[in-house]
Amino acid sequence: MSQTGDIVITVKDLKMGYDDKVLMENLNFQVRRGEVFVILGGSGCGKSTLLKHMIGLIPPMAGSVCFGQEDIVTVQGDERLKILREFGVMYQSGALFGSMTVLENVLLPLNEFTDLPMEAKNLVAMSKLQLVSMDAAAGKMPAELSGGMQKRAAIARAMSLDPGILFLDEPSAGLDPITSAGLDALINDLSGNLGITFVVVTHELPSIYTIADRVIMLDAKTKSIIGEGDPADLRDHSPNPWVRQFFNRQADEPKETSPTTKQ
């Protein structure tokens, strides 16, 4: 875990959902530079949807998501491009380009946005693949990789331009414990040493305790944030029984609140 600094993302009065279905409303939180910010919640409560709102893929029903002073939804042109360059996003499915090799996937942003010599681009791309232990599969096509390998390659692609903020949607799901622990160490290292900000959606409790500086927990029934803060603190002292149940991995559902409803 790292030292944290000034505010980079401000989510204000956000109302989100699909068509007429409201998933969450009145969401208010901030992400600080250099911190590892984790979004939690039951399956189908809207964690990934919130992530897509934060990166401007889905416009909110109401409210705003601001990077510094700029609203990601309304900002246009070069300013928008400048903000997007600060992002690296790893999607839940990996979303690698199927017609390119793993190395070509990682090289794509470098080829498009930098003027580096080819040797430099290869070195940068291979160093990112080494970080996620995927360099041996650099020449393979995404279809030849397992789900976990595709995710690791997608993380390497998200890091290729050394973005200031990395959004990771369930990075540890489907990974073996050793790789998963390695990924946690990498997140801590990049956050601690290089000051990269992470916004992570995950369910993995060991991972949450290892990487998270701060978490928010979403609840589908109340359509709001029901817990915010340090994960160990929430586990032991949250006034909400479902939050404690989540962190203590208990199966029985308390009567006060239910975890989620299906989307």
Add this chain to the structure above:
Amino acid sequence: MSLAATESAASFELRSGDAGKTSIVLKGQFDAASTARVWRELEAALRHHPPSSLEVDASGIERSDGSGIALLHFLSMGAMATGVKATIKGLRPELDGLFQRFSESDYQKNLPQPPPHVNVAEHAGEATVQVWKDSKELLAFLGEAAAGTLSNLAHPKRMRWHEVRRIFEQAGVNALPIVSLISALVGLIIAFEAAAPFAMFGAQIFIANMLGIIMAREMAGLVTAIILAGRSGSAFAAELGTMKVNEEINALETLGLSPMRFLVVQRIVATTLLTPLLTVYAIVVSIAGGILVMMAMGFPLITIYHQMAQTLRVHDIAVGVGKGFIFGALIAGIGCLRGLQTKKGPSAVGESATRAVVSGILLIIIADAVVAVILYILHL
């Protein structure tokens, strides 16, 4: 800091000592833009002053992203000054952590090499083997599909008739507007194009004879089949291909259900039955299109009817409709085969759909030619 950020101040100083001993001092902030410039300048400088040994003082690097670290590794591997490996000194601890994390030996071992050049003979050999494999798969599929269809027809409860009805509606009823439009236009165009040459002999009335025979025996069936191959053959391939990619086909097999009997037979039966019906419809619409042109030329409808009735026989229509059965089976069969042949990966489904259309149209034309030869021999 982003690699693609605007250029930061980064510089280097090259100090050449006795007997080619060279030291480089790097200073400033290394991002993609500044590193790209320093990289090229440094490369040129070392080419002009080839070193015998190389030392890099990195203590002046204030900030660096992946590109700056890549520059240090390039020097350290001896790739910039050929064969002379640089010693890196003075790197800040946080950057040294990143530098040490990268394994140069793994990089050299794992960097993919460009694929070897394949000559024309190898290409031709591979293509021949592929055609041979494809033919074997097609033959096996034909056998399995025939056995599956017979088995389902013998046990009608297994057929999943609601699925047959759904395909009938999707591939047949929903195709009516496009079949109508294209058939009418084909009839109209053929009558229109024939008008001028026939007029040279004062034989415009015989357009009716030509129109009846050409549409009933050949064009209406062919147009319908090509529309179906593009519309439904590709849809079958995409549908089954997506199921293959999502492992739904595997799930069916592990449930003890044969994909052939569960998915393919319904599509073959429905398409084989609906293609002749669509062909009949296309014959009517295309002839109507031609008649419109003739009426515009001043021929009364009754004259056109009598002229057409003189030459158009029932067996001409039967030939067109009969070919519809063959075309329907081919379109559905090849669509399903290409779907089941789908490999892994997101582009695989698109490839299967394309192959289904190409193979479908090719097989339709070949089958049409074969039927034409057989009918000629049989004097039909």
